[in-house]
Amino acid sequence: MEIDYSLYLVTGRNLIPDGITYEDSLEQALKGGVTVVQVREKTADTGEFLEVARATKKLCEKYKVPLIINDRIDIALAVEADGVHLGQTDMPIKVARKLLPANAIIGISCNTGEEVEKAVSAGADYVGIGPVCATSTKQVTSPLLGPRNLGDILVALENTNVKSVAIGGIKSTNATRILFGSIMTSGKSLDGLAVVSDIVASPEPLIAAKRLKDAVSYFKASRTKFSSLDSYTTESLKGSVGEALRYVREVSPLVHQITNVVVTTQSANATIALGASPIMATSPEEMEDLARIPGGLLINFGTLTSLEGMIVAGQHANQNKKPVVFDPVGVGATSFRKRTAAELLNAWQATVIKGNAGEIGALSNSSEVQSKGVDSTGSGFTDPASTVRSLALRERCVVGMTGAVDWVSDGKHVVRLGNGHPLLGEITGSGCMVGTSVATFCGALSVAAGAELKEVPSNPLVDGDMFVAAIAGISAVTIASEIAALRPDVQGPGTFLPAFIDELSKLTPEVLSEKVNIEIVS
Ligand SMILES: Cc1ncc(COP(=O)(O)OP(=O)(O)O)c(N)n1
Numbered sequence: 001m002e003i004d005y006s007l008y009l010v011t012g013r014n015l016i017p018d019g020i021t022y023e024d025s026l027e028q029a030l031k032g033g034v035t036v037v038q039v040r041e042k043t044a045d046t047g048e049f050l051e052v053a054r055a056t057k058k059l060c061e062k063y064k065v066p067l068i069i070n071d072r073i074d075i076a077l078a079v080e081a082d083g084v085h086l087g088q089t090d091m092p093i094k095v096a097r098k099l100l101p102a103n104a105i106i107g108i109s110c111n112t113g114e115e116v117e118k119a120v121s122a123g124a125d126y127v128g129i130g131p132v133c134a135t136s137t138k139q140v141t142s143p144l145l146g147p148r149n150l151g152d153i154l155v156a157l158e159n160t161n162v163k164s165v166a167i168g169g170i171k172s173t174n175a176t177r178i179l180f181g182s183i184m185t186s187g188k189s190l191d192g193l194a195v196v197s198d199i200v201a202s203p204e205p206l207i208a209a210k211r212l213k214d215a216v217s218y219f220k221a222s223r224t225k226f227s228s229l230d231s232y233t234t235e236s237l238k239g240s241v242g243e244a245l246r247y248v249r250e251v252s253p254l255v256h257q258i259t260n261v262v263v264t265t266q267s268a269n270a271t272i273a274l275g276a277s278p279i280m281a282t283s284p285e286e287m288e289d290l291a292r293i294p295g296g297l298l299i300n301f302g303t304l305t306s307l308e309g310m311i312v313a314g315q316h317a318n319q320n321k322k323p324v325v326f327d328p329v330g331v332g333a334t335s336f337r338k339r340t341a342a343e344l345l346n347a348w349q350a351t352v353i354k355g356n357a358g359e360i361g362a363l364s365n366s367s368e369v370q371s372k373g374v375d376s377t378g379s380g381f382t383d384p385a386s387t388v389r390s391l392a393l394r395e396r397c398v399v400g401m402t403g404a405v406d407w408v409s410d411g412k413h414v415v416r417l418g419n420g421h422p423l424l425g426e427i428t429g430s431g432c433m434v435g436t437s438v439a440t441f442c443g444a445l446s447v448a449a450g451a452e453l454k455e456v457p458s459n460p461l462v463d464g465d466m467f468v469a470a471i472a473g474i475s476a477v478t479i480a481s482e483i484a485a486l487r488p489d490v491q492g493p494g495t496f497l498p499a500f501i502d503e504l505s506k507l508t509p510e511v512l513s514e515k516v517n518i519e520i521v522s
């Protein structure tokens with residue numbers, strides 16, 4: 001039996017708000033798009049469980065949705081359910097298989113890659129991976145997995161027909177992050193999300209289910225084109241970065257920036273110079289409204305003062321297909337910053353991560369390059385191309401590593417960029433302005449592509465080629481710095497900064513294309 005696991009409702013009668021009956025709640029959820037129902041009754045006696053299972057079966061049949069019973073094979077047999085869900089300490093799959101009809105669906109809970117491997121050998125039809133996030137629906141004893149580990153845990157499912165759903169603390173706000181976090185290097189990913197409270201505890205289960213279903217449907221539609229364009233040439237990339245600047249000027253995207261106090265004015269000026277529109281907003285209360293306006297979002301955690309705003313902003317951006325550029329300033333400097341970066345990357349899916357060698361080293365857990373405050377020290381990575389490619393693969397986004405030479409990867413391709421001037425290193429906030437510039441280009445390309453493509457997504461999370469946007473964003477800053485540094489009025493860092501802003505505003509698509517020093521490494 002082929003099951004659509006997209007939105008897997010696990011029941012929780014005790015969580016239903018007063019005034020809504022179990023049947024009403026379930027029917028609303030089914031109307032909202034639930035594709036599988038599991039009856040989970042942890043305290044009911046056999047008679048009550050049977051009654052609830054029968055009522056559920058009736059509604060599942062009406063909406064042609066399969067019915068799974070939690071733990072109890074006898075109840076599954078009694079109501080002729082489509083299958084059972086078993087825990088690690090419940091009846092072994094092989095025994096359950098003998099008791100159930102030949103075509104019964106058997107799912108099992110897994111918390112580790114080894115458990116998934118065993119589930120595959122035992123003949124499970126699907127695995128329920130969790131708990132992914134904190135939940136108050138069940139007292140969980142296994143470690144929380146977090147969205148970023150799911151792809152690794154699921155590896156044993158590659159080349160099998162065993163399906164997977166994630167469970168535990170899944171809500172419409174983190175659904176997208178969890179789905180994208182599950183993409184394995186082979187491209188395989190979760191088949192759906194299993195949810196209790198976000199649907200059943202809602203006063204409007206239809207709307208709650210629909211929100212979740214939309215997130216899964218969008219994810220599945222966009223999975224057909226995961227990576228950026230398959231083949232780039234130096235010439236095509238040179239043309240594309242110039243074209244990208246043309247889009248910035250045409251679209252003039254809104255670039256929402258949560259950045260540090262040191263560089264706020266400078267970054268806003270750089271955004272305007274590029275031809276876009278900055279808004280430096282940090283309050284969590286305004287994030288939902290801002291995320292509805294197409295454009296780009298920059299999250300630069302340099303002074304780490306608006307953590308809640310950063311979390312909410314990224315989540316709303318993900319929901320609205322807006323690119324999120326993460327600049328983990330000084331992440332290697334303190335363990336607090338490292339923890340916070342992990343918290344942010346678990347909360348939302350970054351589109352581009354941009355950092356210097358020390359920052360990329362800290363995120364990669366590499367000891368090859370260290371940080372001193374917000375700067376990196378030492379001679380750099382022995383294999384920078386592999387470093388950026390690995391991090392891009394692990395975080396499922398584009399990674400840009402800046403320095404005397406800049407490296408950009410989408411997890412598949414790697415380019416080396418050779419523009420820039422030492423004076424950039426003599427002013428504060430030049431790295432932050434690169435983040436701003438990347439967010440500006442990402443915003444412009446996503447708006448332009450979204451308008452052209454309408455409903456056809458070209459990228460997993462945002463429309464438009466974010467690899468090109470990252471290259472163009474870095475190159476616009478480095479090339480403007482080269483031009484500014486050559487001006488006779490530039491005497492040193494003090495005169496360089498205004499000259500640089502001038503040159504950024506005067507930069508043309510033709511000059512950007514012509515001057516970009518790009519080498520495709522792979
Ligand atoms: C889809 C899905 N995944 C995991 C679970 C958890 O099952 P289990 O570990 O048996 O714990 P209980 O649900 O029995 O408390 C599930 N029910 N559904």
Ligand SMILES: Cc1ncsc1CCOP(=O)(O)O
Nearest residue numbers: 131135137168169195196197
């Ligand atoms: C049954 C179960 N198994 C692991 S977490 C969980 C509860 C999930 O509930 P919620 O979706 O409300 O977090």
